[in-house]
Amino acid sequence: MPKELRKRGKKKKAQQAEQPEHVPQQPQKVEPSWIVQPKEETTQNDTEAPFGYVDVDVKAYFRTVDIQIRAWQDAARDLEDDGQSDPNEERRMFFVAALKEMAGKEKQLSTDPDCSIILERMLYSMDDFVRRVFVDSLAGSYDVLVKHRFASHVCQTLFTVAGQTIAREQRGILPVIATSEDSGELRTMTELIVDVCEELFAVSTVLVMDAFGSHVMRALLLLLSPTLAAKQEAGRGDVRSKKSAKWKARQGPLKSVFEEASNEDSIAYSQPAAFKSSVQRFLHAVRQGLDPNETRALAANKVASPTLQILLAVESEQQMTEEEDSLMDRVLVGLVSSSRNKANSDFPVSDYITTLLRDPTSSHLLETIVTECPANAFSNLWAIYFRGALPKIASHPVANFVLAKAFERVDVAQLVGIFTELKNVWEKMIQTSRTGVLRAVIDRAAALKSCGPEVTEAVWASIRATTADGKKLLVPCMLRLQTVQDYEKLGQQEGDQKRKRESDDDARQPKVQGAVLLQSLLRMPEPFNDLVIQSLQNFSMEEVLALAKHPISSRVLDALLDSSTVPTKAKRQFVQSLIGHYHTLVDDRIGSRVGDRCWAFSDTYLKEKIARSLISQESFLAASYYGKFFARNLNLYLLQRRPDEWRTAQANRTKFASATEVKQDANHTRSELPLTKKRKRDANRAKDEIDELFAGALGKKVKRTALEGLQETDTSTLLDSGLADVMGAIKAAPSEGKKQRKGRS
Incomplete structure (x- = not known):
């Protein structure tokens, strides 16, 4: 056998045979593997479990705790209690036992791969006192925990729910603590969070680039800046990555199992003075720990870039952006300081910012920059990097998102220049389904209440509508992101069965981007939203019903009824046009939601017309799976026998109650309604x-x-x-x- 084909074991034996015989070999004592461990393995174990491993029995107990909490969170609440016993008493006793078992093992449980998610689930059900005890029990070890693979998520969840406790502390709601001589003083959550920040100031630059510590730092910064946290919840949140959010969604609902805490998930609080000082110290620590080149290098890092976005937003909120050597000035390569010192000078173009504009990771950072940078810096940034290059940027698959975000800050003069530069690009946006720029410019025109004719011209150019008949097809063409010619050609091929393909079927389906564009057009001022209204009025009743029963296109009808700029006359005309067809409309999962919106908009006179038109369809609605819920609002029995009482009852209903009843999510289905809470019987009713x-x-x-x-x-x-x-x-x-x-x- 050739030498190069020999196995590794053979070669090793040959080397041992070649050793000289005169070299004495010392006999080695072979120890079992369970007695002596290699140094590498010991180091790895210290990294995975820096505070020791959890006992097997304790881990088994907390698995049963997790199963019980999951069952309580998934189960529907039964409100038919007699009012004498507390429905939460059993759960409180269960949690007391679990918390006693957890005492002294918080660090080990946080670093355990199986128990860390159980602690996260329990944190949502802990009261304020227990949360403060838990935060205090981890004191002195946060610099290790926030960089741990599993404990970092426990810290992140802890900082997320700590805002509820801080809000109650500001309102003076403090738990009663039984004091004793042996126990010390338990600090408030605000004081504890400040102490946590004191531990993390020294490692702040490490946390920015750490794979497990970066998301903890983002959660802590949002806790210290409640106003910024509210913006993150309303828009796109950067606290969790997509992979982390997807994994957390598989763990089931994470919420409190106690009824009294169900309405306290989103309590706002003002920023304490200690928090303001802490967040400023974080910014100074990052500035001192990183030089300008290292700061700019974070933009393309997938781990550090989201944290840098939060730091820039916090810096803008604290009004520290225009300070010397600020993070914003570093990222913009001195543009902020130059704009403050030289307002009318020409600034050189930086290739670094041009790279940020087209990079998939750093483009998100540039979106934050165009939103948070000072006004004079934005004007220069727009003049240098955007103006004159709008057609290329709008057609780029990545840069168009940054351009759409920049449109939110342009003034009227800049908006007019945008329509001039992009007049030949609107059609390409529709054909490539990159409609974010067109939607953003329509929203900005609606906010400024200007450039209405320019918006109209851009809409007709996007679908190539040159004739009056072509302009009537605005809604079907925009919904499908097609030009008028393509839509008419597709309609001519519908009768030919041989030409039908799957691609044609996809082309006939409404698109989300088109529905969003139509909703933006309906929010335009009154003379300019007639484009959509007139196109809807040309629909046949079959087309309107098909529009209302589709989960995407039905949102256009929702915007028609909800928009404050749409005339009331157009809304009433749409609601009246459905009279005689409401039983068909509400006999559908999506159509019933549109029917509820029409009912909520109508006044008492219009409601009576709708209800009387459905008297002959009462049996049909009762047999319909979705229509029976709409029939409950009608109360046809009372209308037929005591119409005056029916009118009085409808007139006394507040608009707030009606809006709350019909404003549901698009994914909410009627099949979930039978699982909702049952009504309590009237306690004042006389019992027979x-x-x-x-x-x-x-x-x-x-x-x-x-x-x-x-x-x-x-x-x-x-x-x-x-x-x-x-x-x-x-x-x-x-x-x-x-x-x-x-x-x-």
């Missing part, structure tokens, strides 16, 4: 005597879960004895029962 007899014989209602632990023989015995008691009670009071039944008839 026969109900009291049954209640006295059987006692309180027994839940089904209480019978699951009984054997079959025990259950039958219990039911038989209950029936015997009921029959005996009825025989004992025959006259009362007859009198009550007579009254019911």
Whole structure:
């Protein structure tokens, strides 16, 4: 066999055979692998479990805790309690036992791969006192925990829910603490968070670039800046990556299992003075730890770039952007300081910013820059890097997002120049489905209440509508992102079955980008939103119903009814056009939601017209899976017998209650409605005597879960004895029962 084809084991034996015989070999004592561990393995274990491993029995116990909390979070709340017992008492006792088992093991549980997610789930159900104890128990180790693979997510969740506790502390809602001589003073959550920041100031530059610590630092910065946190929740949040958010979604709902905490998830609070000082110290620490070149290098780093975005937003909120050597000035290569010192000078073009504009990672950073930079710096940034190159930027697959974000800050003069530069690019945007720039320019024109004719011209140019008949096809063409010629050609091929293909079927379906464009057009001032209104009025009833039953195109009708710039006359005309077809409209999952919006918009007179048109369809609505929910609002029984009371009841309904009832998410389905909370019976209603007899014989209602632990023989015995008691009670009071039944008839 050739030497190059020999195995590694053979070669090793040959080398051992070539050793000289006169070299004495010392006998080596071979220890079992479970006694002696290699140094590499020991180091790895210290990294994975810096505070030690969790005991097997403790881990098994917390698995049962996780299963129970999941069951409580997934189960529907039963509101048919008798009002005497606390429905949360059992859960509180369960949590007390779990917290006692967790005491002293918080660090080990946080670094455990299985128990860390259980701690995250428990944090949402902890009260303020327990959360403060948990934060205090981790004190002194945050510099290690925030860089740990699993403990970092526990810290992130802890900083997320800590805002609720801080908000209650500012309102003076503090838990009652039983003091003793042995226990020390427990600080408030605000003081504890400030101490956590003191631990992390020294490693702030490391956390910016750490794969596990960067998202913790983002969560902490948002906790220190509540105004910025509200903006992040309203827009696109950068706290979690897509991979992390997807993994967290698979863990089921993370929320409190107690009923009293269900409405306290989004409590706003003002920034304490200590938080303002801490966030400024974070900014100074990052500035001192990184030089300008290292700061600019963070833009293309997938880990550090989102954290740098938060730092720039915090710097702008603290009004520290125009300071000397600020982070914003570093990223813009001195443009902020130059704009402050030389307002009318020409600035050189930086290739670094041009690279940011077209890079998939750093373009998000540039979006934050154009949003948060000072006004004079934005004017120079627009003049240097955007003006004159708008057609290329608008057609770029990455840079067009930055351009759309920059449109939110342009003034009227700059907006007019935009329409001039992009007049030959609108059609290409529609054909390539990159409509973000067109939508942004329409929204900016609506906000400034100007450039209405320019918007109209851009819309007609985007679909190549040159004739009056072509302009009537605005809604179907814009929904499908097609020109008028392509839409008409597609309509001519519908009759030919041989030419139908899957691509043609996709071309006929409404697109999300087109629906968003139409909604933006409906928010334009009154003379200019007639483009969409007139196009909708040319639809046949079959086309309107098809539009209302589609999950994408139905949003256009929602904007028609909700937009404050659409005339009331056009809204009433649309609602009246559906009279005679409401039973068909609401017999659909999406169409029923549009029907609810039409009902919420209508006044009492229009509601009566809609209800009387559906009297003949009462049986149809009752048999419809979705229409029966719409029929509940009609109350046709009261309308037919006491119309005056029906009108009074409809007039007394507040607009706030109606809007809350119909404003649901697009993904919310009617199939979920039977699982909602049941109404409580009126406690003031007089109980009849026969109900009291049954209640006295059987006692309180027994839940089904209480019978699951009984054997079959025990259950039958219990039911038989209950029936015997009921029959005996009825025989004992025959006259009362007859009198009550007579009254019911």
